[in-house]
Amino acid sequence: MTMNAHENFVQLQQWVYQQGIAKMGVTQIDEELKTKFYLSPDELQDFQFAISLAVRLSQAVLESLKDRPTLLYKWHYRQANNFLDAVAFRLADKIQQAGYHALPIAASQIIDWKEQLGHLSHRHVAEAAGLGWIGRNNLLVTPEFGAQVRLVTVLTSMPLEIGEELPFSCGSCHNCISACPAGALGEGPQDYNYEKCFTLMDHFARKLNIGVHICGLCVKACPGNSKLQ
Numbered sequence: 001m002t003m004n005a006h007e008n009f010v011q012l013q014q015w016v017y018q019q020g021i022a023k024m025g026v027t028q029i030d031e032e033l034k035t036k037f038y039l040s041p042d043e044l045q046d047f048q049f050a051i052s053l054a055v056r057l058s059q060a061v062l063e064s065l066k067d068r069p070t071l072l073y074k075w076h077y078r079q080a081n082n083f084l085d086a087v088a089f090r091l092a093d094k095i096q097q098a099g100y101h102a103l104p105i106a107a108s109q110i111i112d113w114k115e116q117l118g119h120l121s122h123r124h125v126a127e128a129a130g131l132g133w134i135g136r137n138n139l140l141v142t143p144e145f146g147a148q149v150r151l152v153t154v155l156t157s158m159p160l161e162i163g164e165e166l167p168f169s170c171g172s173c174h175n176c177i178s179a180c181p182a183g184a185l186g187e188g189p190q191d192y193n194y195e196k197c198f199t200l201m202d203h204f205a206r207k208l209n210i211g212v213h214i215c216g217l218c219v220k221a222c223p224g225n226s227k228l229q
Contacts, residue, residue: 008158012051012160016087019087020055020083021054022054022055022056024052025126025129026049026050026052026129026160027049027125027129027163028162033124036121036124037119037120038111038118044155046101046103047103048156049156049158050120050128050155051091051154051156051160052122052125052151054131054150056145056148056149056226057076057145057150058076059148059223061073062148068208068217069210069212069215069216071210074210077216080107081106081152087152088104088153088154089104092154092156095156095158102155102156103154103155104153105119105120105122106118106119107150107152108150116213120153123140125151127140130163130164130165130166131163131166132166133166133167135170135176136187136188137180137185137189137219137222138189139218139219139222141169141224146222146224146225146226147176148219148226176218176221179217179220179221180217180218184196198213200215201213
């Protein structure tokens with residue numbers, strides 16, 4: 001690795017794509033983005049950049065969802081998170097070996113159960129890195145795969161080329177709104193009703209024995225440009 005941000009980005013991108021990652025982007029950690037982080041100043045002091053990685057979910061698994069999450073989707077969701085954590089762990093080690101600081105952040109680890117918060121918002125990091133935009137479903141929507149991705153973040157001091165944010169591009173599509181069984185979605189992410197969404201996911205987790213606060217129906221409804229024929 002060098003001090004050349006573009007060369008570093010290309011080398012890391014080639015490596016993560018070889019591991020099975022679908023998209024990678026980088027953003028600078030500015031004061032605005034820090035409002036989406038739940039790490040202390042001491043924990044953040046060595047890092048200037050955030051690397052966002054996305055893995056594509058299986059459309060076959062998503063298509064099996066009808067009106068609720070299934071055990072198959074639960075397994076797939078967990079495997080996607082495990083895969084992302086493993087790649088982020090190895091990427092952080094690769095960056096450390098090059099002489100820079102790196103901190104992998106778990107793909108799905110809750111530190112505040114009431115607000116359902118992790119150490120940072122992976123979707124807002126991904127948005128800032130140019131992977132997509134926050135859609136009507138309040139999830140990251142990528143042009144290629146819609147919301148059918150899972151995300152992980154690695155913080156680093158390595159100089160890296162940063163991406164450009166994409167504009168909100170859901171257009172006239174309202175598929176996620178009609179697909180949401182909780183009625184929690186509206187015209188924009190600002191209309192997302194957390195209470196309605198979480199209440200239904202809590203019902204799925206407890207009453208239907210899913211055991212995880214997931215749904216997947218708005219994810220299924222948002223395939224981007226990748227809809228299979």
